[in-house]
Amino acid sequence: MKHIAALQDTVTPWADGLEPSDAELDAIEAEMPVVLAEVELLDALIVLLDRPASEFDGRRIRRAHRRVLAARRDAANKSCPVPPAVA
Secondary structure, eight states: OOOHHHHHHHHSOOOGGGSOOHHHHHHHHHHHHHHHHHHHHHHHHHHTTSSOOOHHHHHHHHHHHHHHHHHHHHHHHHHSOOOOOOO
């Protein structure tokens, strides 16, 4: 009987290139506010799967949706270069 642990090197060989580069880590960190805002919105929507929405739930979803939009706006503004000033 063969164990998967014995075959692990042949299934997933370890390479030095598996670690994310500094640029990839910076990109992940730049996207993190958007991801966290989307998770908050998803949490608010999941709560409503098993019960009817109350006024409080509606406010929570609207607030989470605005945070997602603001995080996406901020991420888009950071990725665009600032145009040079007109003299």
